[in-house]
Amino acid sequence: xxxxxxxxxxxxxxxxxxxxxxxxxxxxxxxxxxxxxxxxxxxxxxxxxxxxxxxxxxxxxxxxxxxxxxxxxxxxxxxxxxxxxxxxxxxxxxxxxxxxxxxxxxxxxxxxxxxxxxxxxxxxxxxxxxxxxxxxxxxxxxxxxxxxxxxxxxxxxxxxxxxxxxxxxxxxxxxxxxxxxxxxxxxxxxxxxxxxxxxxxxxxxxxxxxxxxxxxxxxxxxxxxxxxxxxxxxxxxxxxxxxxxxxxxxxxxxxxxxxxxxxxxxxxxxxxxxxxxxxxxxxxxxxxxxxxxxxxxxxxxxxxxxxxxxxxxxxxxxxxxxxxxxxxxxxxxxxxxxxxxxxxxxxxxxxxxxxxxxxxxxxxxxxxxxxx
Numbered sequence: 022x023x024x025x026x027x028x029x030x031x032x033x034x035x036x037x038x039x040x041x042x043x044x045x046x047x048x049x050x051x052x053x054x055x056x057x058x059x060x061x062x063x064x065x066x067x068x069x070x071x072x073x074x075x076x077x078x079x080x081x082x083x084x085x086x087x088x089x090x091x092x093x094x095x096x097x098x099x100x101x102x103x104x105x106x107x108x109x110x111x112x113x114x115x116x117x118x119x120x121x122x123x124x125x126x127x128x129x130x131x132x133x134x135x136x137x138x139x140x141x142x143x144x145x146x147x148x149x150x151x152x153x154x155x156x157x158x159x160x161x162x163x164x165x166x167x168x169x170x171x172x173x174x175x176x177x178x179x180x181x182x183x184x185x186x187x188x189x190x191x192x193x194x195x196x197x198x199x200x201x202x203x204x205x206x207x208x209x210x211x212x213x214x215x216x217x218x219x220x221x222x223x224x225x226x227x228x229x230x231x232x233x234x235x236x237x238x239x240x241x242x243x244x245x246x247x248x249x250x251x252x253x254x255x256x257x258x259x260x261x262x263x264x265x266x267x268x269x270x271x272x273x274x275x276x277x278x279x280x281x282x283x284x285x286x287x288x289x290x291x292x293x294x295x296x297x298x299x300x301x302x303x304x305x306x307x308x309x310x311x312x313x314x315x316x317x318x319x320x321x322x323x324x325x326x327x328x329x330x331x332x333x334x335x336x337x338x339x340x341x342x343x344x345x346x347x348x349x350x351x352x353x354x355x356x357x358x359x360x361x362x363x364x365x366x367x368x369x370x371x372x373x374x375x376x377x378x379x380x381x382x383x384x385x386x387x388x389x390x391x392x393x
Contacts, residue, residue, distance in 0.1 A: 044347050045071070045114055048355065048362070049079040049093060049388040054107070054116065059391075061348045064364050064378035074116050076105060080387040083132045083141070088392055090165030091116060092141055094129035096387075102127045104143055106165050114392065125157035125170035131193040131243075134161070135218060136200030140226050141167065144191040144205065153178060153188025156205050158226050172225055179211040181238040185259065186211070192242045192258070198250030202271040203227060206241040208258060213241055215271055233273050236260060243294055248301040252276075252325030261290035261308055263318070265327055277326050281308045281316055294342045299349060303330075303372035307340040307354070315343070315352070315365075317372055333374040337361050344389045351378065355386030362386055 046066065048055040056071040079093035088109060095103040102124035107116040126145025133142050140158050147154030158172040176189040190209035196218070197204065203216045212235060217228040235241050240259030246268065247253070253273060255264040265277035282289045291310035297303070297320075304318040304327060314334050318327035335343075337356030344353050349369040353362055362383055366375040 043067075045392040046353070047082055047084075047091065047390045047392060048383065048386050049082050050383060051078055051080075051385040051387070052076075054079050054082070054091075054093060055383065056114065056116065059346060059353075061346050061350060064351045064366060066353075066362065066364065066379060066381050068381060072115060074107070074118075076118075077101075077103070079105065081129075081131050082388050082390045083134060084390060084392065085134065085138065085165060090119070092132055092134070092165075092167070094124060094132050094143060095121075096128050096130055096146075098127040098148055100127065102129045102145055104129065104132065104141065104159060104167060106161075106167050108165060119164070120166040122159060122167045122169055125159075125173050126155040128154070133194050133196055133203075135203075135220070135226075136196055137220060139220055142194040142196070142203055143170075144194045146190050146192060146208075147188065148190075150178070150188030150209075153209060154190040154192075154207070156191050156194060156227075160223070171223065172227060174205075174216075174227065174230075176205075176207045176210045176212065176214060178209040179237060181211060182240075182259065185209070185240065186238070193244060195244045195246070197268070197271065198246050204244055204253075204273070206244050206255065208240040208242060211235045211237055211239055211241065213244065213255065213273065215273065217271065231271070233275075235264070236262075236278075242292060245295045245297050245304075247297050247320065247325065248299065252320075254295050254297065254304050254327075256281075256292040256295045256306060258292045259290060261292045261310075261312075263292070263295065263304075263306055263316075263327070265325060267325065276324065279318070279327060279329070281306060282312050284312070286311070293340065296343065296345060298345060298369075298372065300369075305343070305345070305352065307335070307343055309339045309341070313338055313340060313356075315340070315354070315374060317374065319372060330371075331373050333365070335363055335365075336377055336380070337363055342386075342388045344391060347391055347393060353389055355389050357385050357387055360384050360386075362389070
C-alpha cells in the first residue's frame, strides 16, 4: 500500500510540473520516440522536441498508470519483433531504455497492460501468412522491466481474403474495463477473441477463449471501450465499418454496425483508429486509403448506439492514429504517409471538428500518447 501511495504522489507531482508549462506528448515513429510539449491554450506543439529517443520502429506506445514507465512495440519482422520498456525520470520526464525482449512474434503493432500491471499483452500482426500473427504475454516487474513471453496464442485464419487473411493477424489486444478479460482483434480470423485473465496461473495468464465472429472479410482492427464500461466500439479495417457492442461480464453483444464510407472501391476502405471522448459522448474513427478522414459519431446515452454527425478531412495521408488532447479542445492526427502531425480544433460541446491550428512535419508518425 505504501509503495502504491508513493507512486501516485510521484505521478501527481510530475503532472503538476508538466501542466505548469503544457502537456507532454509522446509520438512513436519509424525511427524513434519523440517527446513534445503541447500548449492546450493555443493548440500548438513546440516544434523542438524535448527529447528524441532512437529506437527501431516503436509503432505503438503503452504507458503505465503511474506514468513512470513506457512500453513500445518494435514493429519489425523476420524474427526481429521486440518490445522495449523505458523508465521515465521523475523530475524531467526524460526516457531511458530499461529492458528489451523478443515480442515472440513478427511485426508487433499493439500492446496493453493488465490492470494489475503484472503483464504486458502484445499483438504480433505477423505480415507473412506462415506462421502468421500471434498474441504474446510478457511479465512486467515492479520497476517496469520486461521478461520473456510466458504464453503465446495463435488463432485460425478465416481465409476469406486470400491475400490478407491466409494467416492470423492479431491487430490489437484490449483488457475489459474490470480487467477480468482480454479481447484480441484478429484481422486474419475475422474474430474478436475474448480470454479470461487468470493471474493466479503465471505460466498461462490467459484462460478459456470465447470468439466473437464478425462479417467475412471484414478484418477487425481496434477495439475501444466507452468510459462507463457498458459499450465497446470496433473498427473493421477491410470493410471500413464500425461495430457497436453492448458489454457485460466478458460478453460482447453486437448492437449496431455502421459504414465509414459509402464507396464500394476497396481503396476507400482502410479503417484504423477509434477513440471515445473522455465524457463518453462522442466516438472518433479514422479511415485511410483514398478517404483520409475522421468520422465523428454522437453516442446515445441510453443504449450506446451511434449517430454520425461529421466527416472531416485529415488534410494529409494515412491517419494511422490520432488522440484528443487532455482538455478535449483539439484532436492531433498522425498522418503517417504525408509525414505530419495535424492539430485540429474541436468543440467539446458539439464534438465537431473545426479548423487546422497547426501542421508539424515529422517522419512517419504512428502513435500519439499524452502523458498527462
